[in-house]
Amino acid sequence: MCDPYDVAYAQTWDVDVLWNNAGIGESGPVFEIPLDLIRRNYEVNVFLPLALTQGFVRKWIARNKRAKVVFTSSMGGLFTPANWGVYVSTKHALESVAEAMQQELAPYRIKVQTINPGAYYTGYNETMADAAFRWLDDAKHVTKRAELRKAFDAFLDAPDGHLDAQEMIDRMIEIVPGDTGKFRNVVPKATEDMLKAHQLAAWENQI
Numbered sequence: 001m002c003d004p005y006d007v008a009y010a011q012t013w014d015v016d017v018l019w020n021n022a023g024i025g026e027s028g029p030v031f032e033i034p035l036d037l038i039r040r041n042y043e044v045n046v047f048l049p050l051a052l053t054q055g056f057v058r059k060w061i062a063r064n065k066r067a068k069v070v071f072t073s074s075m076g077g078l079f080t081p082a083n084w085g086v087y088v089s090t091k092h093a094l095e096s097v098a099e100a101m102q103q104e105l106a107p108y109r110i111k112v113q114t115i116n117p118g119a120y121y122t123g124y125n126e127t128m129a130d131a132a133f134r135w136l137d138d139a140k141h142v143t144k145r146a147e148l149r150k151a152f153d154a155f156l157d158a159p160d161g162h163l164d165a166q167e168m169i170d171r172m173i174e175i176v177p178g179d180t181g182k183f184r185n186v187v188p189k190a191t192e193d194m195l196k197a198h199q200l201a202a203w204e205n206q207i
Helices: 004-010 035-062 085-108 124-134 145-156 165-175 189-204
Strands: 017-020 067-072 110-117 184-187
Touching (some): 004 035, 017 035, 035 067, 035 085, 035 110, 085 110, 110 165, 124 145, 165 184, 184 189
Parallel strands (some): 067 110, 110 184
């Protein structure tokens, strides 16, 4: 996805559903994480899928073709836990991009959806948590490695942090090719309920 030749080649394909699923994750406190890592996270998670999507959309509109764009967002696109802020901010950005595109492309019969997986156990979150320890230095940073490791372990060891990924796979198989459905698709239902409660509570959040 980062290779411009791969992107150019992919845009020669005649498809009617584009599913933007690739992504990487940076972790650690937002006030200390190196800016180059933040830029890279946005490049991979936001700018590259948007560039790929723009190319397909132009072709579809020129051909008056009915089509669909699906973005894999995250439950993190709808709330922000501490130490995951950089990664989930890229998913917040995708949420805004997708919501705008849904309105902009409706006149051209091009549909847009997001998929927002919960904490399914694929190893992705664990790998993302480890990423912070390649730059975090006790001699340079306020945040100490042992403290962050403890926080990540507690977050990842939560009972709802190891969901069976097969449920998400089955739902994706239904959602991605579907002609109808919801714009935002949070799975599982318990995660959807938690996010709705979190967003409601945010209106009363005090500094």
